[in-house]
Amino acid sequence: MTATEQTPFANEPVLELRRASVRAGLQEALATVEARLPVEVPVRIGADRRAGDAVISTDPGAPERVVARAAAATSDEVQAAVAEASRGLARWRAVAAVDRARALRAAAAWLRERRLELTALEVRECAKPWLEADADVCEAIDFLEYYARGAIELSRGRELVQVSGERNDMSYAPRGVVAVISPWNFPLAIPCGMTSAALAVGNAVVLKPAEQSPALAGALVTALRAGGIPDAAISLLPGEGEVGAALVAHPGVHAIAFTGSLPVGREIVRSAAVVAEGQHHFKSVVAELGGKNCVIVAADADLDEAVPAIVGSAFAYAGQKCSAASRVLVAEPIADQLLERLAGAVEVLVVDQAQTLGTDVPPVIEAAARERVLRYGELAAREGTVVASAPPPDEPGWFCPALVVADLPENSSVLSDEIFGPVLAVQRVRDVEHACDVVDGLAFALTGGLFARDPETVRRVRDRTPVGNLYVNRGITGAMVGRQPFGGNRLSGTGLKAGGPDYLLQFVAQRAVSENTMRHGLVV
Amino acid sequence: MTTARPAPDAVDPEAVESELQRVGRELAAAFPSSSRQPLRAFDARAMELATGDQELRAALFRFVDVVPACRSLDDLAHHLTGFLGEVGETPPPLAAAMRISHTRAGRAALGAAAAGGVRHLAHRFIVGESPQSALPTFRRLWNGGVASSVDLLGEATVTQSEADRYAARCNDAIAVLSRATAGWPTRPRLEADGSGPVPRANVCAKVSALTPLLAPEAPRRGQDDAARRMRPLLRAAHEAGAHLHIDMESLDSREAVLDLVLELLSEDEFAAGPSSGLVLQAYLRDSPDQTERIVAWARQRSAAAPPLTVRLVKGAYWDHELVQARQHGWEVPVFEDKADCDRNFEALSRRLLDAGSSLRVAIGSHNLRSVAHAIAYNRVSGGEDVDLELQVLRGLGDDLAHALAARGFRVRAYCPVGDLVAGMAYLVRRLLENTSNESFLSAQAQGASVQELLAAP
């Protein structure tokens, strides 16, 4: 496809699961995937592959089921991967933007052809319920399609002021070797987004995926290479945290794209600031970190809409999204009504296996996560009142009850820590202004919600809120590429918004060239 | 009886068309003058302004929507001016309203006027707070030759106790109506057709209100939960001799609703009744397939049961279906051309009427052409008028209902009952639907000629 044939970007349509014929395909895909488990995920540096089993990913809903056996990259392999990436960079940056875009779009096509199987793999490896898993696969495809188009746009450069006798232009060059460190909660979309943005503008990438989801990262690398990205330009280093740390510290890395928790993000920013002997660049860090996301419910809100939207935002995928709602700030006049309806709506949530259609709350990712969530649940019960809970099934799997808590003291850590689980705290506020003060007092500023019908209230909150993504009269998760560019402020992130028109700028170095066009007193 | 119908292809379309034109003109002639047209009567100015100006339409509807959530007249006035403030060019009367809202007394006056306006509007559509309080209206309609059906408005059901409360209200409606209607005078037209008696008491229920568990991707979950509340309602209706009708909602819940109704009615306990029905939406592209499924089901059902009533409508969630499909990148499930929708409505009318006595056909429309078509086809294909029921929405189809009743048709008015808070979503939907450019009622209100109104789609 040539640049002129480029169709405008459109989001990949999610499965229409309300149709029985569409649902019918899911179990078959699951069976196909299960027959192939466990998946082998080798260290992949250039054309080399080294298999291993130092990292094992298991099904959070059935911990005895091994989903993937991955090798853990050694420090020598980190060195080798960066060296290979430097070679890959030389080749890949020389490829024209349209041709790079073509490769990314071919990778999107590869994913598209295997959508159901990838979705099923997410159901198993991360306990993502079908709806959520499907959305993740679609988002991965969207990132490839969106950044491919954006990079072509960027390659045209920018208009500068031109006066006679000189020719000025500004263009965008890749930064170099980009280390991508990705989380498990959007196991395909997030690594794909960071990686494809870096690749689209000509960088080489070394990907270190979360140890909980190596199988999906492996599939991503396969897709990119199948699409035509040179082996040397995309390497895969499965492993635990120290692999990521070694990558970040490596002087041959130019930029780091990270999505994950605040403590790790802080450590990355610190480590990346060090300029090693002989390192001739500052590393840039693109970090998407946590959130403590509040939904404000004004006195004139429509509770028929607010309640289901809040429940979905707080409990879908067991609250394991950085965008998930974890606090509700409700105006006093409707607080009782909201609490009663919210409690009733949470009591009917189905906590069950991810592969069961109709599951609202799947198990959390791993044993340690379950312990953490249960600990916060106990703390919340001690410091406040549990107003509703949906019980977990009596099955192996890292299940946690879904909880709604009220009456917490202002200094409760339940109100400030990112719990990353199915726990929602509700707090009464005098009015919207008071709610804005509460939001303003938080260290995080990722997403936020507002339910209100008065246009003036909407304007006021828009103006005051520090959050990166404010959602008005709707759920606060599910940002779509190109429609809701995503990313936070304050300690929620450093970067420009993912899936937005400016994201690629973080992966380029700007170059301005001014050429004198006067020769012997004449303009030539 | 309608069993002796000719084969469908033996029915002459030209004969149907000319009968349709005759019936349509006759009915149109019975309408009151255009100054009493339903959309004009209550708030002529506001409706006229709203139909003409999209921004203003949005502002007024957003206001109507928020009225129940407002806590004082001041708050009401504040919201009203807030919405109007977003309209580019405010017409003079509204600009004046915004000026007086600068003082507290002005806001109180404006709030009171606006609240009164909305209440007045709501009462056109919503007949009472409870079935009990709506009884005088039902009785008046009956005396005038119009049967009724009660629809219980409520907030969305998000909890089990809300579902229980809704089921209790349905149960209460069945009891109240069957008791009260027993004493009504005889109206043979309204009480029997070729298949037998038609219950006087008629109650509609929504599956989404009977369970908080409906999920598009897991229809079974909501279906099973609703079933445990619907069985007692079917039992109650059977014992009281009432009709229970299950409304159809958006496509997200269609599978659950249709399976629920057909499965419950197939249970042994309900083999002999009660009289019951469901809804078919002609705006859905796949509605012909659904029709075949329903017709086949009705055919094999035991003859001991009263025939299933199928209410054919175009569908009330057109914008929702369109927007949802576009946002998700799905094929749009509804027709996007109004004429396609209208032609399909006519085709399905014929299909249902051709199905014979295993079904009762009810046409739910205010479109004179759609209604006249069903009447004409039924006649030309050898059916009796009594074997066709015509249904309208209270507040929108009142004139049509009276015209039909005067000509001896069996007409039923669908009457929402509930408080203002619960009613607002319903009201907003009706207003949006009927101020849209594609609406028959708004074409009629704008003075389209009978010829235009009756033209083939």
Ligand SMILES: Cc1cc2nc3c(=O)[nH]c(=O)nc-3n(C[C@H](O)[C@H](O)[C@H](O)COP(=O)(O)OP(=O)(O)OC[C@H]3O[C@@H](n4cnc5c(N)ncnc54)[C@H](O)[C@@H]3O)c2cc1C
């Ligand atoms: C007694 C009764 C019961 C009802 N019960 C139900 C129910 O259970 N479920 C339900 O969904 N609805 C129900 N309805 C509502 C009904 O669907 C709407 O009132 C009806 O669609 C209005 O249609 P009409 O024939 O009166 O008017 P018309 O003006 O002829 O038709 C308007 C309708 O056409 C359709 N339409 C509008 N624009 C387009 C377009 N561009 N392309 C294609 N189609 C378009 C829409 O469905 C719109 O509502 C009921 C109506 C009545 C009278």
